Amino acid sequence: MLSRHETVRTIELNKLEKIGVIESAAHWLILREIRNQFAHDYPTDRETQAVMLNKAFSMTASLLDTLAGVQHFVEPYLSGGPEGGGLDGMSDNTDA
Secondary structure, eight states: OOOHHHHHHHHHHHHHHHTTSSSOHHHHHHHHHHHHHHHHOOOOSHHHHHHHHHHHHHTHHHHHHHHHHHHHHHHHHHTTOOTTOOGGGGOOOTTO
């Protein structure tokens, strides 16, 4: 069973996918897992290091595409926000 935090994260990722900010929620989770491997795993053998680096390198184009999608989405908000819009419109009140 997913924790409340994981459930909220999944809901938010699905929203971002639906409005086209990210390619897919599942793909985001793959990128996140690779990031976590670099942040938390410190392999000492060169073969494992090479596998991790090659996996990350193979995802470079996808990561840059994701960054471009996020930048495209936030740009209007950073320049004063779209007419009548705002980031508040993105979130649902899940506590109600």
